[in-house]
Amino acid sequence: MxxxxxxxxxxxxxxxxxxxxxxxxxxxxxxxxxxxxxxxxxxxxxxxxxxxxxxxxxGKQGEELVVANSNSEGLVHFCLWVENLQQEVERLIELNTHFVLKNGEIIYHIENGQLCKLKAPEGTIVELRNNQGI
The missing domain is CATH 3.10.180.10 (2,3-Dihydroxybiphenyl 1,2-Dioxygenase, domain 1)
Structure with missing residues (x-):
């Protein structure tokens, strides 16, 4: 196989x-x-x-790409594991990174860990997580 x-x-x-x-x-x-x-x-x-x-x-020359929408079908986000989420967030704040807040918070708790979400300039949502569980 x-x-x-x-x-x-x-x-x-x-x-x-x-x-x-x-x-x-x-x-x-x-x-x-x-x-x-x-x-x-x-x-x-x-x-x-x-x-x-x-x-x-x-995009191909002369083509303006349509902006993605988080309520569209298809890829919603991708996730990267980080060793120290708080430290990574502090570094990203210094770089003026655009965070997607939840209830006004950058970092929020999930079962067995914490995560935050960033929005890339082209609109892709990137999740950062400090636990490797599903």
């Missing part, structure tokens, strides 16, 4: 530079490959965090 695993998510953006900075500076992804003028797109970039990749791309 072959092993299966999630390799990457593809995220499109109208705000390439801001989105690239968010994933690299705020979340710690490294740029693996950045291709310009890629099949009608200004950029197609591969980002890596551990064994997880994001394919970050602009």
């Amino acid at each position: 072959t092993k299966n695993y999630v390799h990457h998510l593809c995220i499109q953006t109208n705000t390439y530079l801001e989105t690239l900075a968010f994933y690299t500076k705020a979340l710690g992804f490294e740029i693996v490959e950045e291709s310009q003028n890629f099949h009608g797109r200004a950029f197609n970039t591969w980002l890596k965090l551990g064994t997880f990749y994001i394919e970050l791309q602009t």
Whole structure:
């Protein structure tokens, strides 16, 4: 039997530079490959965090991408585990990261842990969690 695993998510953006900075500076992804003028797109970039990749791309030239909606079908958010959530939140506040508040709080409690949610410049919700349970 072959092993299966999630390799990457593809995220499109109208705000390439801001989105690239968010994933690299705020979340710690490294740029693996950045291709310009890629099949009608200004950029197609591969980002890596551990064994997880994001394919970050602009829309095709002359195309304005439609803004995502958290009430849409499809991907709602993705989650990254962090060792020290409070410390990570403090670092992200310094970077002026956009948090999604719940009851006015950045960090909120869930069963067996805590989490917070960030909104990337292109609209993707990224959850940070300090427990590895489901």
